[in-house]
Amino acid sequence: MLKIKTNENFASLSGSYLFTETQRRIRLFEAENPEKKVIKLGIGDVTRPLAPTVVEAMLRAAEEMGRADGFHGYAPEAGYGFLRTAIAENYASRGVDVRPEEVYVSDGSKSDASGIFDLFGDLPVVIPDPVYPVYADSCVMSGKKVVYLPATRENGFLPTPDLAPDRASAIFICSPNNPTGAAYGTAGLAEWVAYAKRTGSLIVCDAAYSAFISSDCPNSIYRIPGAKSCAVELNSLSKSAGFTGTRCAWAVFPRELGELAGMWLRRQSAKFNGVAYVVQRAAEAALSKQGMRESEENIAYYRRNAQKICSVLSEKGIYHTGGIDSPYIWLKCPGTDDSWGFFDRMLHRLRIAGTPGAGFGKNGEGYFRLTAFCSDEDADEAAERMRKLL
Amino acid sequence: MLKIKTNENFASLSGSYLFTETQRRIRLFEAENPEKKVIKLGIGDVTRPLAPTVVEAMLRAAEEMGRADGFHGYAPEAGYGFLRTAIAENYASRGVDVRPEEVYVSDGSKSDASGIFDLFGDLPVVIPDPVYPVYADSCVMSGKKVVYLPATRENGFLPTPDLAPDRASAIFICSPNNPTGAAYGTAGLAEWVAYAKRTGSLIVCDAAYSAFISSDCPNSIYRIPGAKSCAVELNSLSKSAGFTGTRCAWAVFPRELGELAGMWLRRQSAKFNGVAYVVQRAAEAALSKQGMRESEENIAYYRRNAQKICSVLSEKGIYHTGGIDSPYIWLKCPGTDDSWGFFDRMLHRLRIAGTPGAGFGKNGEGYFRLTAFCSDEDADEAAERMRKLL
Numbered sequence: 001m002l003k004i005k006t007n008e009n010f011a012s013l014s015g016s017y018l019f020t021e022t023q024r025r026i027r028l029f030e031a032e033n034p035e036k037k038v039i040k041l042g043i044g045d046v047t048r049p050l051a052p053t054v055v056e057a058m059l060r061a062a063e064e065m066g067r068a069d070g071f072h073g074y075a076p077e078a079g080y081g082f083l084r085t086a087i088a089e090n091y092a093s094r095g096v097d098v099r100p101e102e103v104y105v106s107d108g109s110k111s112d113a114s115g116i117f118d119l120f121g122d123l124p125v126v127i128p129d130p131v132y133p134v135y136a137d138s139c140v141m142s143g144k145k146v147v148y149l150p151a152t153r154e155n156g157f158l159p160t161p162d163l164a165p166d167r168a169s170a171i172f173i174c175s176p177n178n179p180t181g182a183a184y185g186t187a188g189l190a191e192w193v194a195y196a197k198r199t200g201s202l203i204v205c206d207a208a209y210s211a212f213i214s215s216d217c218p219n220s221i222y223r224i225p226g227a228k229s230c231a232v233e234l235n236s237l238s239k240s241a242g243f244t245g246t247r248c249a250w251a252v253f254p255r256e257l258g259e260l261a262g263m264w265l266r267r268q269s270a271k272f273n274g275v276a277y278v279v280q281r282a283a284e285a286a287l288s289k290q291g292m293r294e295s296e297e298n299i300a301y302y303r304r305n306a307q308k309i310c311s312v313l314s315e316k317g318i319y320h321t322g323g324i325d326s327p328y329i330w331l332k333c334p335g336t337d338d339s340w341g342f343f344d345r346m347l348h349r350l351r352i353a354g355t356p357g358a359g360f361g362k363n364g365e366g367y368f369r370l371t372a373f374c375s376d377e378d379a380d381e382a383a384e385r386m387r388k389l390l
Numbered sequence: 391m392l393k394i395k396t397n398e399n400f401a402s403l404s405g406s407y408l409f410t411e412t413q414r415r416i417r418l419f420e421a422e423n424p425e426k427k428v429i430k431l432g433i434g435d436v437t438r439p440l441a442p443t444v445v446e447a448m449l450r451a452a453e454e455m456g457r458a459d460g461f462h463g464y465a466p467e468a469g470y471g472f473l474r475t476a477i478a479e480n481y482a483s484r485g486v487d488v489r490p491e492e493v494y495v496s497d498g499s500k501s502d503a504s505g506i507f508d509l510f511g512d513l514p515v516v517i518p519d520p521v522y523p524v525y526a527d528s529c530v531m532s533g534k535k536v537v538y539l540p541a542t543r544e545n546g547f548l549p550t551p552d553l554a555p556d557r558a559s560a561i562f563i564c565s566p567n568n569p570t571g572a573a574y575g576t577a578g579l580a581e582w583v584a585y586a587k588r589t590g591s592l593i594v595c596d597a598a599y600s601a602f603i604s605s606d607c608p609n610s611i612y613r614i615p616g617a618k619s620c621a622v623e624l625n626s627l628s629k630s631a632g633f634t635g636t637r638c639a640w641a642v643f644p645r646e647l648g649e650l651a652g653m654w655l656r657r658q659s660a661k662f663n664g665v666a667y668v669v670q671r672a673a674e675a676a677l678s679k680q681g682m683r684e685s686e687e688n689i690a691y692y693r694r695n696a697q698k699i700c701s702v703l704s705e706k707g708i709y710h711t712g713g714i715d716s717p718y719i720w721l722k723c724p725g726t727d728d729s730w731g732f733f734d735r736m737l738h739r740l741r742i743a744g745t746p747g748a749g750f751g752k753n754g755e756g757y758f759r760l761t762a763f764c765s766d767e768d769a770d771e772a773a774e775r776m777r778k779l780l
Binding site: 001002003004005006007008010013016017019020043045046047048049050051052054055058059062063065066067068070071072073074075077107108110111114115118119120121122123133134137138141167168169170199200201202229230242244245246247257258259260263265266267269270271272273274275276277278279375 | 448
């Protein structure tokens with residue numbers, strides 16, 4: 001029998017990863033009700049196919065890998081030059097100065113958001129509540145102290161620095177936010193940059209949903225003057241180019257962060273072995289002008305879905321936010337349901353799978369997240385069911 | 391200026407990852423000597439193209455991803471059922487009983503070998519010296535105590551449990567070994583299993599090179615009775631099917647390990663987002679009968695390269711081992727060179743890049759690793775240069 005000491009911090013984690021539990025309940029319902037179609041608006045997983053430009057690049061790269069003169073072995077640790085350059089050019093097209101050598105390619109923002117904990121010593125980690133569970137899970141696993149910042153209806157789900165500790169910390173910002181869909185404006189982000197500079201803190205800004213911004217909210221924290229000396233930015237092609245099943249993301253460690261960038265490279269080269277060549281070529285294509293145009297069509301498609309769902313919530317007088325700069329709609333559970341109760345009611349009565357707000361943190365209780373990443377038929381059908389049955 | 395407390399353990403790491411430093415020196419030499427061709431026998435990176443069956447599967451999957459009815463988003467956390475089954479069947483074909491649900495697909499054995507540290511509390515970690523640097527690097531980063539087991543010419547580079555601590559520990563075994571090429575026989579592995587069972591220890595057996603075994607050494611630790619209750623096995627398609635630039639590997643957590651498998655799933659679902667669909671389909675094809683046959687040809691090709699290099703070392707009377715069950719040849723640096731000195735001499739005089747033994751641990755000093763993962767022309771040319779100039 002094993003007698004090794006295991007990591008005691010696991011005992012402080014919730015029993016299972018949020019989406020493992022929602023999936024379990026959905027599968028159970030489906031097994032018991034095989035004739036009923038469940039509309040999946042739970043996990044933030046895209047459904048539109050990869051753009052033609054992306055598929056072409058992937059096919060070309062796969063063929064290369066089958067030829068002696070086109071084969072590629074281990075990729076450079078921080079990503080191929082062609083992709084780091086494409087990412088830097090994408091920032092440039094948005095008026096943001098990021099150099100290729102500041103870009104570290106990875107297989108996902110989840111990997112980056114959790115991997116960055118390896119760089120931290122004993123310091124407070126500041127995390128909004130509710131938020132994407134990965135930051136808190138990684139924090140708990142690593143035994144770090146978490147300071148939760150309440151994101152509530154009162155502050156527009158955008159917590160401000162006045163609740164953060166007055167000493168150097170690592171602050172996770174997710175904007176546009178998962179799950180609430182709230183996005184910081186320029187003034188709001190600038191407040192965080194000022195806080196970071198005053199306290200010597202590091203901001204880790206998860207911008208995975210920035211492609212969905214349709215308002216004037218900044219689509220990169222580096223639009224805020226001075227942010228390069230205090231912020232790492234994470235971004236991903238998962239939601240912008242439909243790469244959830246293809247896996248490519250990046251972290252920006254600006255040279256102004258000094259030794260931290262070197263630590264990240266050391267961490268990545270010791271613990272990670274790069275992203276597949278075919279995927280990096282596909283990512284390059286996704287970031288090309290043609291690739292971006294094709295992805296824009298998918299984003300517009302998901303935006304229309306969001307509007308359909310928001311419309312019916314408005315009709316019903318159900319408080320909701322998001323859906324503008326974000327594929328997520330965040331709604332107040334109507335009636336007296338708590339969020340897992342509402343999850344079950346939606347699943348059993350409306351056959352719509354969403355995600356209970358409580359899964360994203362204490363302040364998510366009483367709320368519910370729906371995603372717009374479905375087909376337009378499903379969005380219509382979901383709106384119809386909500387119109388009739390909610 | 392950033393004032394966050396960073397992870398102090400980084401200060402105990404070597405300045406750069408071993409292969410980052412060797413690459414730096416090689417690039418410098420190449421920049422200064424652009425007319426001279428350096429033969430790369432350093433990094434254990436394959437050069438033969440992906441097998442036709444693998445490329446076909448990848449092309450098919452890429453086309454699927456471009457169609458609404460074939461698109462795949464997030465993969466199941468532990469890998470697609472089709473791949474977990476293919477891996478289990480591969481074990482079955484070698485007479486080893488591993489169930490699909492005991493297999494956890496990942497993007498690389500490096501990710502798994504470092505990620506597993508997240509499961510450990512305060513316990514001694516037992517690591518052979520010399521060995522693949524990832525285990526020790528991850529250990530140092532996580533602040534765990536390392537017990538090094540000397541792997542020397544005297545013990546055939548296969549340390550035995552008598553030097554390991556008498557309490558529950560995590561033991562890393564790499565067999566066939568990187569860098570020495572030494573592989574444990576049945577009796578040697580059985581000694582480790584007996585030790586693990588006596589002390590309640592966990593064995594992490596890295597079998598990434600098992601496809602190279604041509605002797606009667608076991609190609610899985612699960613060939614040893616009782617190993618399923620004390621051992622995790624890591625394996626990868628990097629070296630067996632040329633996936634270094636495609637990225638697919640797996641960890642086996644047998645159900646006999648109890649809660650540890652659940653902890654691994656919890657860790658993976660919180661910190662990792664799965665392997666690309668196209669890559670999992672390619673991996674499935676690599677494990678098919680036809681894929682295995684095609685890979686075998688590449689392995690035989692690399693074996694012939696190893697024999698060419700071993701021959702010239704024998705002619706020269708230079709002590710060496712490996713090259714039989716392994717793509718690595720481990721040789722004693724001739725003359726008075728230390729291993730970095732020999733690295734520089736090989737690079738500057740013979741224009742052959744290898745890897746200094748000291749980079750793999752204290753006991754690697756005085757030794758040098760060459761890989762057989764080159765083209766046959768390069769193996770011939772390297773043998774020729776060594777014959778003339780060594």
